[in-house]
Amino acid sequence: MLTLTFPDHNWEILAWAAWIPLFLAIENATPQRAALLGFVTGMVFYNWGLSWINNTLINYGNLHWILSFAVLGLLSAYLSFFIALFCYFLRKVCGENRIRFFLFAPVLWVSLEYLRSTHSEYGFSWLGLGYSQFQTLPVIQIVEWTGVYGISWFLIMVNSGLFLFWKCWCEQTDLELQTGWRVLSVTLLISVLWLAYGNQSLKRYSSLETNNEKIKIALVQGNVEQFMKWNPVYQNIVINKYRDLTLKAAEKKPDLILWPETAIPFYFEENQSETDSMRDLAREIKIPILFGSPHREKIKDEIIYFNSAYLLSESGETLGRYDKIHLVPFGEFVPFRKILFFIEKLVVMIGDFGRGTEATVMQTAGNRVGISICYEMIFPDLIRQAVKNGANFLVNITNDAWFGKSPASYQHRSMGALRAVENRVSIVRAANTGISGTIEATGKLRDETQLFTEEFRVTQITPATGGKTFYSLNGDIFSWVCLLVTGLIAIAARRGKNEL
Numbered sequence: 405m406l407t408l409t410f411p412d413h414n415w416e417i418l419a420w421a422a423w424i425p426l427f428l429a430i431e432n433a434t435p436q437r438a439a440l441l442g443f444v445t446g447m448v449f450y451n452w453g454l455s456w457i458n459n460t461l462i463n464y465g466n467l468h469w470i471l472s473f474a475v476l477g478l479l480s481a482y483l484s485f486f487i488a489l490f491c492y493f494l495r496k497v498c499g500e501n502r503i504r505f506f507l508f509a510p511v512l513w514v515s516l517e518y519l520r521s522t523h524s525e526y527g528f529s530w531l532g533l534g535y536s537q538f539q540t541l542p543v544i545q546i547v548e549w550t551g552v553y554g555i556s557w558f559l560i561m562v563n564s565g566l567f568l569f570w571k572c573w574c575e576q577t578d579l580e581l582q583t584g585w586r587v588l589s590v591t592l593l594i595s596v597l598w599l600a601y602g603n604q605s606l607k608r609y610s611s612l613e614t615n616n617e618k619i620k621i622a623l624v625q626g627n628v629e630q631f632m633k634w635n636p637v638y639q640n641i642v643i644n645k646y647r648d649l650t651l652k653a654a655e656k657k658p659d660l661i662l663w664p665e666t667a668i669p670f671y672f673e674e675n676q677s678e679t680d681s682m683r684d685l686a687r688e689i690k691i692p693i694l695f696g697s698p699h700r701e702k703i704k705d706e707i708i709y710f711n712s713a714y715l716l717s718e719s720g721e722t723l724g725r726y727d728k729i730h731l732v733p734f735g736e737f738v739p740f741r742k743i744l745f746f747i748e749k750l751v752v753m754i755g756d757f758g759r760g761t762e763a764t765v766m767q768t769a770g771n772r773v774g775i776s777i778c779y780e781m782i783f784p785d786l787i788r789q790a791v792k793n794g795a796n797f798l799v800n801i802t803n804d805a806w807f808g809k810s811p812a813s814y815q816h817r818s819m820g821a822l823r824a825v826e827n828r829v830s831i832v833r834a835a836n837t838g839i840s841g842t843i844e845a846t847g848k849l850r851d852e853t854q855l856f857t858e859e860f861r862v863t864q865i866t867p868a869t870g871g872k873t874f875y876s877l878n879g880d881i882f883s884w885v886c887l888l889v890t891g892l893i894a895i896a897a898r899r900g901k902n903e904l
Contacts, residue, residue: 409536411814423563435495442491446484456810510560514886538821542602548873550882565591622653623840627858653860654689659769663695664836665803672697683720708758727760728777763789778802791827791876796868803836821847830865
């Protein structure tokens with residue numbers, strides 16, 4: 405049920421009851437037994453939901469299928485460990501106390517999901533529970549306050565409320581029925597208020613989207629196969645493909661043209677003739693171009709490579725460069741390299757990539773744009789930094805060719821809907837093989853391309869003009885509150901307090 409809630413199945417309604425079978429399974433189990441059941445649940449969920457990793461490692465990483473399944477198994481085991489902890493502490497802390505279960509389960513889940521999603525370079529928020537609701541717009545509007553983890557809290561709260569009401573109803577004693585109705589009443593009240601806020605927010609921001617001034621952006625999707633990107637034989641083919649699409653897009657007179665991650669197969673500002681050709685193209689069409697390019701520099705006698713984005717003005721000048729901050733494990737660096745010595749990066753460069761240090765904001769088309777590259781879109785705290793620094797719209801450039809025709813591209817783009825609502829800014833996305841498109845400040849997806857097509861798409865967005873959201877300014881305060889409440893409930897339970 406959990407797997408089917410995510411792209412490309414999108415049976416989002418299942419998420420509101422998907423945890424009930426697990427709650428039933430662990431109801432009378434020891435904490436150790438509950439942890440085991442949680443781990444098994446996670447292994448099925450993550451191995452199925454992340455099965456696209458095998459395609460990537462086998463076809464693009466040239467890894468033997470046995471080793472590929474081993475890597476997927478290790479990742480799934482790591483993620484499943486958090487579901488195991490969830491089930492263990494539910495049984496350990498709550499026992500048979502149903503009110504405590506109702507209060508504890510949502511904050512415990514948020515605490516664990518937050519910890520596994522955000523810590524250091526190994527954080528991994530893919531298939532975070534809140535992302536399952538990206539198409540249910542009234543539900544996700546609250547994330548301008550709570551971040552995506554608020555949706556996770558809401559889902560676990562509803563699952564817990566329905567589970568406890570059903571259990572209390574089955575008991576048919578006056579005390580149990582009273583408890584069940586109380587739990588159901590609170591669940592329904594929160595749900596009504598949540599959806600009322602969501603619908604009101606949709607009306608307000610949809611009105612702003614309609615009435616405020618817009619800018620026009622062209623998204624260029626070259627559909628360059630992975631084997632072609634760094635093969636010198638295909639360099640001119642790739643460059644000419646992007647040039648031709650850009651000239652066609654320029655006829656629509658956009659304010660900005662956007663190319664994907666590492667769109668150009670050379671080092672910009674290092675390969676002189678190719679660099680001059682890019683500058684000449686911007687001068688010819690008289691439109692700024694934002695594009696992805698590798699970059700390298702010598703630091704302490706060592707050549708460091710960066711995955712970067714450049715912005716050229718309509719006169720061909722370099723207005724700015726952004727270096728990718730959060731790198732892709734196994735794509736741009738190999739985690740735990742001493743243990744996983746048999747694995748090489750998917751991206752063909754010598755050594756691991758360097759990391760950028762600043763959420764750069766650039767001026768273009770009369771507005772300020774914040775840039776993210778590929779995988780960075782899944783990290784809410786990283787994306788909000790650009791908005792906090794003054795960006796009033798966001799750009800994501802990516803190369804999802806690694807994913808093939810798998811659910812991964814759909815899963816990746818769905819996370820952008822939450823980033824847009826968290827910061828109340830529009831996001832435009834250019835992907836080498838798709839999916840390119842626009843995400844409104846309400847989380848609505850539009851003007852999307854198909855996977856593995858060569859095309860351009862001209863879209864209009866409304867740059868933000870109001871103040872910054874609570875989330876943009878303050879980050880994951882909600883998650884920290886959940887961590888605090890989790891600790892307080894656990895302490896109260898340890899001291900033998902049955903009432904909070």
